[in-house]
Every structure is written in C-alpha cells, then in structure tokens.
Amino acid sequence: MKKHDSLQDLGRFSEPALLILISLADSPKHGYAMTQDIERISGQKLGPGTLYGAITRLEDAKWIEPLPAEDRRRPYKLTSAGTRVLKARLETMRAMTKAAQARLADA
C-alpha cells in the first residue's frame, strides 16, 4: 500500500479529504452527517462518489478509522495520524492566509 505523508498526496481527493478531516475534528460522524456538516461549513455538497472516494483513501492512509456500524450507517473517527496531518495542513494554510492578507494590506 502506498504511504501518504500529506493531503496533497491524495491528488484530486485532497480537497474533499481536507473537508472530511475538518468535519471529523470535533466528533465521529457517518457519511450523511458528514455531507450535511460539510455543506454547512463550506457551502459545498459532496456527492456520494466523491465522499466515499475520499473516505477510501483516508482509510487507506490510516488517517480515519471506522467505528462499529449502526444500522446501515458506519461512523468514522479521526486517528492520531489524521489529527497530525490536519494540524499541519491548517498551519500551512494559516501562514499562507497571513501572507496573503499582509500583501493585500500593502496593495
């Protein structure tokens, strides 16, 4: 199995994967709850193909893990590796946002 070090390694799934990690940051959620939460925080509605494509890759990378299924719904939770990756990505974004805002202020 391919070892992933950062979200960018997931290619076209890096953006949905980031949204999923953010959604799971406070508590475990199943697929439907994730789509609702992501739509609320970002305005994006992830289709089931995109959502489960990203979940597959996140699970392969061991950044999230499944919990026992409840009816037909299986919740997922963030692992410690996933938390580390999410924090690293948010830190990069924070630095980038800061730089962009400073440049806009100078403009």
Next chain:
Amino acid sequence: MASGLWRRLAKAAVRLYPAAWRERYGEEIDGLLDATAPGPGVVIDLSLGAIRERSSVLGVLVWFVAVLLRAILLTMLTTGVLAVLFMVIEVSILSARHGVYAYDWLSRRIFDAPYAMTAGMPMYFFLSLQFSLPVLLLLLWPPIRRRHPVLARIAFTAAFSGFAFWLGRWNQQAAMLLCGWLIAVKVFPTAPAAPTDFGGSIRRIVAFFVVIASVYVRATLIIWAGWLAFFGLVWPVLRALSDQPWAPRIWSFSLPWPGFPVDLLVICFSLLMSAPVLLLTLPTRFSARFPRTSRVLFLSAFLVIPVAFLDLDQKLVMPLVGWLLARRLFPSAAIAAPPASAVPVTTPARDGGTSSILGLRRSTVTS
C-alpha cells in the same frame, strides 16, 4: 416519481464499482442515498467515482487513446507546417507557369491535408503495439528496466515504429516514432513518477465537449434571434422603401434564409485546424497569464477554414462561434488554480464550473 427514478439510477451506478469496494462501502452508500433525494448530479458523481475506482483497467485504455491522440496532433502540427511551406513554394512555381488556377489546387490540398496526415493512424498504432509486444516484454525484465531505462526506451521506440517503417508512409512513420517514444517514456521512467489522475482527464474531456455544445446552442439562438428581429422590424421597412422609384437597386435584394445557422461540421473542421494552438496553450499556464493573446491565437487558427474557403454566411457566423468558444476556453478573469489543499473552502463557479476544464478555476474563497 422523478426522485425515485434518480435513486434507482444512482443505485445502478453503485453496481459499477468493483465488487470488493461495494462489499465494503455499498451498504453505507445505499443508506446515504435513501436518506437524501439524489438527482442527476449524484448519478454522474457515482458513475465517475466507479470509473476512478476501476482506473487500473480503464486508465490504461484511456492512456493509450490519449497517447495516440497526442501523437497524431503533434504530427499534424509538424507535418502541417512543413506541408504548408512546401505547398506555398510549389504553388508559387505552378502559378508562375500556369496562371492563377493553381490556387484551386492549393485549396484542395489544404482540405485533404488533415485526412491524409491522420489516415490509418489508429490501425498503425495498434498493429505497432502488437508487433512490439515481445520486445516490450523482454525489456520489462527488471535488470534492463531499472538499470538501462534510456536504452530500453530507444529499443522499444525502434521496435514500435519498425512496422510503420516497413509498410507505412512518412507521416505514419513520424507519428509512430513519436507514439513509441511517448509510451517508452511512461513505461521506462528514469525517476519514480506521480500517478496519473485519469478521472480528472475524463472530466476535462467531457467538460470540453459540454462547452462546445453550449456555445453551439447559444450561437444558434443569437443568430436566429438576430434574423427574426431583422425579418420582423427592418425587412418590412426595406421592402416598402425598395418599391419607391428613387430607391437604389441594392435595396431590392431578397432576404436569405439562414438555414441551419451554425454548421457543426464546420466547427469540427475549424477545431481541427486550431488543435495545435489548443494543444500548445491549454495544458500550460500560458493561457492563464496571457488570456487575450491565447484568444487571438485560437481565433486566428479557428477562422482559417471559414474565411478562406466557405460561404458568406459561414464567414459571418464562425467569428461569433470562435469568439464565444475563445471566451469560454480562455477566461480573462481566470486565475491559475492553486494547489487544492491551499484553498480551504471553496464554492463552485457560477457558470457551472466549465471554466475549470483547463485546470483553471474560478473559485471564491469564503471566510
């Protein structure tokens, strides 16, 4: 009723996924589909997801077709430039000897050129692949593949293009040399390469044809609206005036029926002529930095056939079609797409996302 139909289609799309994948996630997706009201977008999303999950098989096919198309287009570009140069020289000599009629011959040659240059290419491609397969298997032997990748590339290219050099013409030989090399570069990498995202490629190809279709419909509607406005408002006045004894003769023309206003075949021919420009500008950052220059380059190439050879109505219509296409392909407000992870939260473009087909994306960052 409609929702039930889309739900059934979405569940059918889930069956396109590999069996192992369905066993793991199928029930969860079924639950998700039952909890929502799926529409056509969900069906497309699931179908594209299934293609991606099966990319090990489909991806190879897509890759082969992409290599073939790229090689044909590159060959057309190089041979086209050479052919035009030769034709200009040849026609100048013929014109000097036989007069202006030589230009009819030139126009026939230009129309025949794209067909002549691409004729038989798919057949040669697959036969070359078949003939070079034993050599490929031999070269895939790990000591050769790992230690001598450049040598393996050269050997495979020679084996691949051998068939064309045996039976083909010069344009097929050139194309197969190029095809062989493009395959060899992929199969025998000198450094580990990043995996190719075929799902993205398919989406871009589909989006490209959606742009063409939407432009075609829009241009047709604009032309019909203009014609109807002219017919309803201006034409009666002109007809009334043309009956006056003092009216100049030019007013007595008959109104032409626009017929089938935008000829799809002409668009295809024009796109074929502008393919080299698209090939050179679309995958690069050039169009993002110089959108206006890209538009002008594309439009110039797109209008060669309509302006040089076609009737007046197509001469008038094709600039409109070309301009609408150029605006969609090279949006001036576009920004180069940042790495996906660099954009925290994005909302889709209001134009249906078609501006992202070239790797350019109009995204709005929300706070």
